[in-house]
């Protein structure tokens with residue numbers, strides 16, 4: 117068995133690496149400090165032109181159709197330079213994948229090309245609520261049919277890209293009498309619809325350029341045809357689509373972990389203490405050995421999950437394992453890399469403290485790692 121990228125995947129990886137080095141890396145620290153949206157959105161536009169907004173989306177809908185492995189390696193390369201850009205791409209891909217999976221032909225043709233081409237800056241994935249994070253079935257946002265329209269009421273929390281999302285995939289309760297989780301549907305809500313309000317932006321620990329807001333629905337009326345997929349089948353859709361997103365987040369974490377270790381390892385080659393390079397100390401070498409080994413294991417888990425995903429196989433367990441392991445390995449790598457640089461790792465003059473902040477959320481969003489463990493254990497125990 118030989119695990120290697122094919123020519124197209126390598127080309128995408130190289131293109132992503134070049135873009136990250138030339139366009140993202142030089143401004144990443146500034147974006148972190150100022151959240152400069154003009155520069156951030158400008159880069160998203162360029163990435164759309166390069167085909168990175170729909171890497172895993174069919175070409176008939178304007179995607180690049182490069183597959184999930186290519187998507188994974190591209191996200192890793194982008195995240196090496198700018199985690200905010202990588203998460204925005206990853207969520208956009210998730211929105212496109214959801215529409216591609218269950219949208220009608222009309223919905224697919226209407227929205228996906230705009231999400232891939234940059235006509236819409238990005239898409240919004242509106243699932244989480246204040247009272248429903250890990251417990252997705254506990255959402256209370258409702259959609260009630262009134263003649264030829266759905267009327268939405270409720271609010272969503274932590275919605276990435278909300279201020280500039282062109283369209284939101286929204287989960288809402290459409291049958292209040294159904295058992296928990298059985299009366300939820302998936303709807304498409306366009307930006308600018310009356311009654312759709314983008315609320316306050318979350319002040320976050322890291323990933324500052326990627327905006328995350330509350331989204332509120334107040335008597336928000338959308339056409340009956342905005343229902344996506346089958347009525348009351350929305351929770352199953354969310355659970356089926358999230359594995360693809362988890363490959364994205366694991367790949368993102370891997371990129372941050374690699375960036376941190378690469379930076380600290382170069383630093384260790386330069387830094388002298390006790391009359392020698394600190395790289396000579398076994399304690400430093402062990403940190404390098406441990407971190408790169410774990411990151412490589414993470415990469416292999418991600419490749420396995422992505423490969424199964426693009427082959428159309430069930431990959432919920434593999435995606436959960438890859439997300440859990442990669443995000444924790446990357447958190448450990450960032451911690452070790454910062455330690456390797458001593459006080460300079462803690463200084464804002466160097467990127468280590470940014471990496472450490474940016475990587476932290478990866479074990480939380482798109483399903484916390486405790487939830488990944490619940491999924492993994494459930495899948496394993498199914499076989500016993």
Ligand SMILES: Cc1cc2nc3c(=O)[nH]c(=O)nc-3n(C[C@H](O)[C@H](O)[C@H](O)COP(=O)(O)OP(=O)(O)OC[C@H]3O[C@@H](n4cnc5c(N)ncnc54)[C@H](O)[C@@H]3O)c2cc1C
Pocket residue numbers: 207240241242243244246248249250251273274275276277320328477480481482483484485486487490
């Ligand atoms: C920056 C950012 C961006 C985000 N973007 C989006 C987005 O675009 N769209 C969207 O819909 N959501 C988004 N989210 C929401 C994110 O997915 C949730 O925060 C996450 O799923 C966890 O939900 P919660 O925060 O409510 O935590 P909770 O569910 O309240 O969890 C709190 C703690 O309890 C633990 N816990 C809960 N249930 C269990 C259990 N059964 N077993 C063991 N432990 C458990 C959790 O693991 C965690 O440690 C984003 C979040 C952040 C921080």
